[in-house]
Amino acid sequence: MADGSGAAVAAPQRDARPESAPSDGEAAAEEQTLSKRQRKKLLKHQKWEEERELRKQRRKERKQQRRLERQSQAEQGAEPCSARKRLRREATPSPLRLVVDCSFDQLMTLKDVRKLHKQIQRCYAENRRALHPVQFYLTSLGGQLKQNMDENDKGWVNWKDITIKSEHYHEVLAKNELVYLTSDSPNVLTELDQGKAYVIGGLVDHNHHKGLTFERAKELGIDHAQLPLSSFVKMNSRKVLAVNHVFEIILAYLEKGSWQEAFFTVLPQRKGAVAVDQDGKAVQEKEDGDSDSDSDATTPDQKKEGEDPNSAQTQNSKEKSDA
Structure with a gap:
């Protein structure tokens, strides 16, 4: 009996140690299984958790500081305003209309649609801070492009100073006011007509559909023209520009009044x-x-002096x- 009761008492004692608690050896083994990157990530996360309260306190302090600054400005009679808002108030809107034609959705891969989305975002941002912002139109919005915008940029529904339509541009604006900007047009644009609406083809196709926008313009019977790029600039690549580049060039021209300055302000270096x-x-x-x-x-003088053909000066020449 004694042996049996002793055995019965001893058994729970052996099981008293929690199974989930690893021994020092197990912890060391687990530490060794983690890669260097995983250990670094773990330490970073631990540090982030430890500094949570500190970050919270700093946010409170910054909020309090901003509140005090606003109170001080109010007491002095100054109007609180950020630099960007001051810039917006000084801007003089232009009556010129720029339209991005998004009717080529089915001709693009999802990757190219995403590129177009980024280009449109750039157009919107540049127009918002331009000295002479234009009347921005986005037409034929739908399909892959709209889905990508809904998924990756939900804030687009709150964009300001922009007209977004699912209809085609010729259903939104008068045909006699439309001018399609296409590099295939034989007409060269020398000046901007403030009463016109200039259409930019929203197509990222890596030159797979040459002349498509030009053909579309002719089919609709609307005016067309190309920017005077060749008159001011020589490039080591094709003249087809991204949507945002055309948009930004026109914004720069409205500000500077010079096509050459506008081109060299906007064109990326890779265009040469x-x-x-x-x-x-x-x-x-x-x-x-x-x-x-x-x-x-x-x-001859350089040769007399025995100039090294591999010198820095010779290499520069x-x-x-x-x-």
């Missing part, structure tokens, strides 16, 4: 844009030609001629 003179020759090439002739005139 250089200015051209009245003869259509690249200004950089002309300057390089002058520098080459100067270099030839001094070559070579780079200029290659450009």
